Amino acid sequence: MFPIRAVEKHYAWGSYDRLQNMFHLGPVDGDHLEPLAEMWFSGHAESPSPLTLSDGVEVPLTDAIRRDPMTMLGEHDSQLFGPILPYLFKVISARIPLSLQVHPLDFEARAGFNRENAAGIPKEAPERSFKDTLAKNEMVVALEPFTASVGFAPVPFQLTLLRAVDHPLAGLMAEALTARTFHMGVPPAQFAQADAMMPVSSLIWPDSRRRVFRAFHAAVTAPKVSPDTLGPALEAASQKVRGRKARAAMDNALQAIHAFPGDPSVLCLLMLNPVCLEEGESVFIPAGTPHAYIHGTAAEIMTNSDNVLRAGMTPKHRDIPNLLRSLDCQPNATIDPSSSMIATLIMHNMVTYRPKINEYMLVYGNVSKGGAAWPLLTRLNQRYGDLIDKLGPRRLMIPRRGPRILLCTEGAVQCSTEYQSLTLRQGQAVFIPSEDGRVEITMARRSGMNPEPAQENGSFLLASTPV
Structure with missing residues (x-):
């Protein structure tokens, strides 16, 4: 496991306190208050997250993956996507509405990227629309009313x-x-x-x-x-x-x-x-x-x-x-990716979100003293009760392979692989290479190296490629 730092994105629509508090970014000078909109855990070429290696050296995640894609991504994802992280994981906070927008289809993204390159438009230019050649299919999971x-x-x-x-x-x-x-x-x-x-x-x-x-x-x-x-x-x-x-x-x-x-x-x-x-x-x-x-x-x-x-x-x-x-002009109901999988992990205080694409899935989970029930699941159980009754309890493990990013969103959690165990507190994150194998996420423990009292509970987000 390697500690990973989020890349801060300051946009006008961002919050003045929500992300600053979650990631413990310290006091903000009131005279230079700048809204913080997004925190990127990123393997994108334009804004890669810093990764701290075992020797303490900090490198961009993109470089670490290029140097050893088999260790970082695993054989399956390396062959499927090449030496890149196939997903971009963020925490966002909107104080005011964002732009009315559309993400381009795949062939439009490729054509637009090549057109702008041929026209000599710098990638960082404000008038540039296409930063890469990929379509963007995205998923949002609310951490509060959204x-x-x-x-x-x-x-x-x-x-x-x-x-x-x-x-x-x-x-x-x-x-x-x-x-x-x-x-x-x-x-x-x-x-x-x-x-x-x-x-x-x-x-x-x-x-x-x-x-x-x-x-x-x-x-x-x-x-x-x-x-x-x-x-x-x-x-x-x-x-x-x-x-x-x-x-x-x-x-x-x-x-x-x-x-x-x-x-x-x-x-x-x-x-x-x-x-x-x-x-x-x-x-x-x-x-x-x-x-x-x-x-x-x-x-x-x-x-x-x-x-x-x-x-x-x-x-x-x-x-x-x-x-x-x-623009897709077909009227449609919105798509909830959790609805077909909600029964899978409900008995383990985790919810899995897995749309029908190959690049990513997301787990939102909670650990607590004595395995106490997570109040969130009581409400989701009520919403999806009919589906749960129909499917019955099933077990889906946290992915054992592939590139994974674990973020503690509340309290503290213990992340353990067969090689290492780390305590993560709110706002801290690690990149878990495919080579680390199975991951276990439990309540944080007190140790000699960690003299702070153990937290009673903690919540986390785990981004990964699909199981």
């Missing part, structure tokens, strides 16, 4: 909310959702510009998907509107709508318009599914899915990519043409 907007909601839901907003742009978006194309290649005249920006795949889209694209396009390409009109229109609409889901979508839009006054792309949040996660609940976001995180702290794991295409709600570069080429 809100977001993810994927297009059913069209009737979109229409109900947009028609409640007394604003010309909302009216145009509602019109786009209902204006039919009666002849292939001849769109309604007012939406011809939108159709010209549709990807080639739109040739086989049903007309309903074209209408969703046009409504989204209307908002993200509109000029800035008067804050004196859109904000009050959303406030008034929020008093009209009924139903928990509709109110949650309106709340997301209201938080966004307060953070970004006059930004018309805020209206896109009324087209998306509102997501309200409690601790331990999760959502999976495939490449191409429009989304925006609104508020809260969460673990985030994704394919090893830093590609982001932004459409609004940000001071950063917006790349609307490339975003629209990857």
Whole structure:
């Protein structure tokens, strides 16, 4: 096992205290208060995490893997992914809404990366959209209440909310959702510009998907509107709508318009599914899915990519043409990767999150004195009770091979392999190479080298490639 340090990412939407406290970063100078948005445990070439080797020398994780991929990754992952960590693991905290964004599809990421390289755009340039050649499929697990907007909601839901907003742009978006194309290649005249920006795949889209694209396009390409009109229109609409889901979508839009006054792309949040996660609940976001995180702290794991295409709600570069080429316009329910696996580890005070991709899985767990029940699991048990009854208890061990990153999120935990045992306290993490084999995570013990009293309990996150 090797201690690993997170790479700090300071963005305007970050928290002033949540990550600072979790990672014990010390007092912050009040005169130079800088929001901290993300902590990366990273094998990404642009921001690799420092790894402390056995001799005390600190090296980038990328270098350590390149030097000995078989030891660090194992034979299976080395052959499948090459000498790179296939996932990027983060803890994020949003104080205000993030940008409205989409992650590019794999072929769009490759093409965009090569185009920008050919154009001579430096990788660190603010106008650069493609940092690597990979699609980014990501998953979020809430560490506290976490809100977001993810994927297009059913069209009737979109229409109900947009028609409640007394604003010309909302009216145009509602019109786009209902204006039919009666002849292939001849769109309604007012939406011809939108159709010209549709990807080639739109040739086989049903007309309903074209209408969703046009409504989204209307908002993200509109000029800035008067804050004196859109904000009050959303406030008034929020008093009209009924139903928990509709109110949650309106709340997301209201938080966004307060953070970004006059930004018309805020209206896109009324087209998306509102997501309200409690601790331990999760959502999976495939490449191409429009989304925006609104508020809260969460673990985030994704394919090893830093590609982001932004459409609004940000001071950063917006790349609307490339975003629209990857946009998935199919209305769908959000994807919860824990739901099919929740029974697996519930009896072991661990929850496994494993979407149907090869690059990663995540375990959220708790250890406590006497094996006391974790309150989180009582609530998840209630949510997934029918599924648990259907599947029955099953056992899935923490992965015995592959590259693993263990982070203590609360209290302290003891991490042991056949070679070594370490105590991790809140905010500390280790990289566990494939060669270390089986890992056991237990309550922290007191020892001569560790004179502090043993913690009664601890919580952890374990990122890995799938079992």
